Amino acid sequence: MESLPINFHQVALGRYQAKINTVSAEEMVLNLGPQHPSTHGVLRLELITDGEIVKEVIPHIGYLHRCFEKHGEALNYAQIIPYTDRMDYLASMNNNHAFVMGVERMLGIENDIPKRVEYIRVLVCELNRIASHLIAIGTYGIDIGAFTPFLWCFRDREHIMNMLEWASGARMLYNYIWVGGLFYDVPVGFEERCAEFVQYFKPKMQELNELLTDNQIFISRTANIGVLPLDVAINYGCSGPMLRGSGLKYDLRRVDEYSVYPELDFEIPYAKGEIGTVGDCWNRYKVRIDEIAESLKIIDQSVEKLTKEHKRTKEFDPRALVPKKTVPKAQDFYIRAENPKGEIGFYFIADGRSDKPFRVKSRGPSFCNLSVLPEISKGVMIADLVAIIGSLDIVLGEVDR
Amino acid sequence: MIFDRVKEILIEKFGEQVIVAEERDQKQPALVILPDLIAEACLLLRDHPDTWFDFLSCLTGIDYGVEQNKFGVVYHLSSIIKNHQIVLKVNLENDRALTNLPIFKSVSEVWKTAEWHEREAFDMVGIYFENHPDLRRILLPDDWQGFPLRKDYQNAEEYHNIKIEF
Numbered sequence: 390m391e392s393l394p395i396n397f398h399q400v401a402l403g404r405y406q407a408k409i410n411t412v413s414a415e416e417m418v419l420n421l422g423p424q425h426p427s428t429h430g431v432l433r434l435e436l437i438t439d440g441e442i443v444k445e446v447i448p449h450i451g452y453l454h455r456c457f458e459k460h461g462e463a464l465n466y467a468q469i470i471p472y473t474d475r476m477d478y479l480a481s482m483n484n485n486h487a488f489v490m491g492v493e494r495m496l497g498i499e500n501d502i503p504k505r506v507e508y509i510r511v512l513v514c515e516l517n518r519i520a521s522h523l524i525a526i527g528t529y530g531i532d533i534g535a536f537t538p539f540l541w542c543f544r545d546r547e548h549i550m551n552m553l554e555w556a557s558g559a560r561m562l563y564n565y566i567w568v569g570g571l572f573y574d575v576p577v578g579f580e581e582r583c584a585e586f587v588q589y590f591k592p593k594m595q596e597l598n599e600l601l602t603d604n605q606i607f608i609s610r611t612a613n614i615g616v617l618p619l620d621v622a623i624n625y626g627c628s629g630p631m632l633r634g635s636g637l638k639y640d641l642r643r644v645d646e647y648s649v650y651p652e653l654d655f656e657i658p659y660a661k662g663e664i665g666t667v668g669d670c671w672n673r674y675k676v677r678i679d680e681i682a683e684s685l686k687i688i689d690q691s692v693e694k695l696t697k698e699h700k701r702t703k704e705f706d707p708r709a710l711v712p713k714k715t716v717p718k719a720q721d722f723y724i725r726a727e728n729p730k731g732e733i734g735f736y737f738i739a740d741g742r743s744d745k746p747f748r749v750k751s752r753g754p755s756f757c758n759l760s761v762l763p764e765i766s767k768g769v770m771i772a773d774l775v776a777i778i779g780s781l782d783i784v785l786g787e788v789d790r
Numbered sequence: 791m792i793f794d795r796v797k798e799i800l801i802e803k804f805g806e807q808v809i810v811a812e813e814r815d816q817k818q819p820a821l822v823i824l825p826d827l828i829a830e831a832c833l834l835l836r837d838h839p840d841t842w843f844d845f846l847s848c849l850t851g852i853d854y855g856v857e858q859n860k861f862g863v864v865y866h867l868s869s870i871i872k873n874h875q876i877v878l879k880v881n882l883e884n885d886r887a888l889t890n891l892p893i894f895k896s897v898s899e900v901w902k903t904a905e906w907h908e909r910e911a912f913d914m915v916g917i918y919f920e921n922h923p924d925l926r927r928i929l930l931p932d933d934w935q936g937f938p939l940r941k942d943y944q945n946a947e948e949y950h951n952i953k954i955e956f
Contacts, residue, residue: 401925403926458914459938621902623845623870732847752852757903764902789929
């Protein structure tokens with residue numbers, strides 16, 4: 390094995406600086422972000438452009454870095470859950486769910502969780518998935534120049550936010566799903582309100598489709614732009630709507646069959662290329678639209694189960710199984726689950742003595758999805774680059790963690 | 791079981807020495823590989839028709855603590871086609887000096903996604919990856935001192951004369 394270069398910090402840094410400093414006379418280095426609205430947060434892209442053509446994209450991330458993993462080593466498992474909220478802050482429930490499932494499996498109590506708890510978890514996760522996709526779609530519209538869908542999406546998302554606030558007490562950062570159970574049972578009338586919401590929301594999706602999905606201007610801006618071939622997507626570790634947008638029917642809810650998803654009836658939408666090419670921006674967008682419809686189906690079924698089979702009873706205590714002290718056996722464990730953005734993973738190392746993890750690493754789907762950006766945006770126009778970034782649907786809270 | 795098949799494939803190609811240890815009694819069994827062979831082993835497992843590990847789920851750099859003086863990298867591979875997973879680990883002893891980082895082979899040629907994961911491991915834990923195309927810090931500023939996820943890391947008190955308060 391080679392020995393370590395003495396100036397190992399400088400080698401790659403020097404290569405990067407040389408690239409920036411030696412651009413030719415026709416080329417220009419352009420900074421996009423970190424305070425640019427189309428970068429969806431504090432993402433900074435350094436573009437080497439030739440006129441209007443982007444020759445190379447160099448992403449710089451870390452502006453929102455809090456080092457979740459270092460915090461995790463100092464806190465016990467229950468206390469880490471609020472930190473997972475703040476990773477993908479648009480889909481906190483899904484993060485909670487993945488983290489909690491991992492800890493439960495390490496403790497070996499995953500089969501003891503009452504069905505009602507599992508159904509409530511799935512219900513709130515799917516509500517949150519819709520909310521997250523609505524943001525993705527609305528902000529994507531505004532990136533492209535369509536203002537109305539943005540307002541419509543936020544209007545409908547606000548209903549979901551209100552419902553989840555009603556259940557958990559917080560608008561975005563819920564800390565609702567706990568190890569072994571839930572913070573509280575859902576409030577009385579929650580199930581009915583979910584059913585009402587589904588009824589209200591279905592026609593709204595129809596309107597949104599008419600306004601945006603089949604809009605010729607929108608199609609011209611997104612179809613055949615930023616094509617991500619399937620092999621590249623897999624090699625770059627893309628997951629979620631990115632991978633399905635490239636034409637692969639792959640969803641961890643079906644592959645891993647965690648929680649009560651095997652009992653629910655829903656399809657996995659994937660890109661078929663009705664418009665444009667499989668793997669382009671429009672197809673990624675369409676996968677999200679279709680996923681909302683599937684999530685609505687899941688909500689309907691969960692509500693049905695929660696009002697009939699697993700009804701609210703006086704004796705039911707969602708905290709019955711919450712451990713007083715969470716001390717898993719010495720082991721390491723990797724849990725993965727389907728977040729609205731893709732595969733969220735947590736890797737735990739437990740030493741078997743303390744209630745704090747020795748090491749907890751999170752695999753953010755946005756982090757991996759973003760890493761493909763330089764690959765698919767070589768030679769595109771700057772305006773198309775904005776369309777591509779929007780179609781990745783990244784959340785910088787999760788990229789930087 | 792895929793675990794035994796992976797072991798067989800690796801031993802067939804590289805000989806007995808490739809498997810340093812195995813952790814079979816875990817919920818997710820892991821193979822500890824000889825660090826020199828990790829990149830070739832990953833390439834073999836990615837392309838072998840029995841394994842097809844085409845997807846690198848997660849790559850973690852680990853500092854095993856001051857007493858052990860051991861650093862490691864953990865690879866969580868998964869196969870989309872075959873729907874199975876395996877955990878590979880590599881470990882190296884190291885004296886924890888900031889000028890003498892543990893050196894592992896980069897797998898970024900095998901899976902491109904490893905490029906950013908390895909940059910993160912370099913940034914946070916201080917693990918050097920040989921043959922990596924662009925090993926800069928990724929989350930922290932380029933001129934940051936030290937590696938925060940090391941167990942003996944002392945919290946920085948100031949950065950460019952700006953006091954860091956907790």
